[in-house]
Amino acid sequence: MKLFHRWAESAEQGGAAGQGEKPLVILHGLLGASGNWQTLGRRFGQGRPVLLVDQRNHGRSPHHPSHTYVDMAADLLLLLDELGLAQVDLLGHSMGGKTVMRFAQWHPERVNKLVVADIAPVAYEPHHTALFDALSGLHLDRAQNRGEVDVELALKIDSPIVRMFLLKGLYRKEGGGFSFRFNLPVLRRHLTEVSGHLADERRIEAPTLAIYGGGSGYVNSRGLDAFKAQCTDFSAHCLKGAGHWLHAEDPDGFYKAVVSFLSQP
Secondary structure (H helix, E strand, C coil): CCCCEEECCCCCCHHHHHCCCCCEEEECCCCCCHHHHHHHHHHHCCCCCEEEECCCCCCCCCCCCCCCHHHHHHHHHHHHHHHCCCCEEEEEECHHHHHHHHHHHHCHHHEEEEEEECCCCCCCCCCCHHHHHHHHCCCHHHCCCHHHHHHHHHCCCCCHHHHHHHHCCEEECCCCCEEECCCHHHHHHCHHHHHCCCCCCCCECCCEEEEEECCCCCCCHHHHHHHHHHECCEEEEEECCCCCCHHHHCHHHHHHHHHHHHCCC
């Protein structure tokens, strides 16, 4: 599948992507989009190309009835081939983190360094059902503005940070009302696969950083042990005051830790 992608504004585009520093490719998490990473992308783009990607069934990329990590790793390979990017640094958050781990296992020659944000190579119990129920129950066709959608969503989701994140996927339809750019029915149908982990004995050879939020719970001792077993060259960094959306909750800490890791020889 051909994915929608954008170069971060401060990065060189097109033919310059193969010059100097290796490109950094960033993949968002479940119900996210490349637009969630534009601010950090511009910061990472000081002196290197940064590519922001919409994964399938998200953002402006095509919708498809299948949504697995096999699919998403294949999509990423097609994109890198299309752009002529022989080797890159990869950064993936949550679902995107599992995508880049799977890609690094299957295509080690294409990955220079790997950053996995607040997810581990383990299976999780599906726990987004209430969130999907809340999104599916919204009366988007009757909404006059985003504020009305937020008010209705707040009846089911207390956290303004989570609501702000979800509402970034909202757009106004030509005939009136709103809709989400992510493919809600397909993603809900694949929640077990997205939360799970496809076992693979191949090790990740690229130097790997796991960066995670101390208040998140996604990465614990079990997850860190799984990283150590999976990765040949592994390090971890905890942002103590952050949760699952650590790049939004502590962007400075996230930026500094990632740049420090990527700049190491």
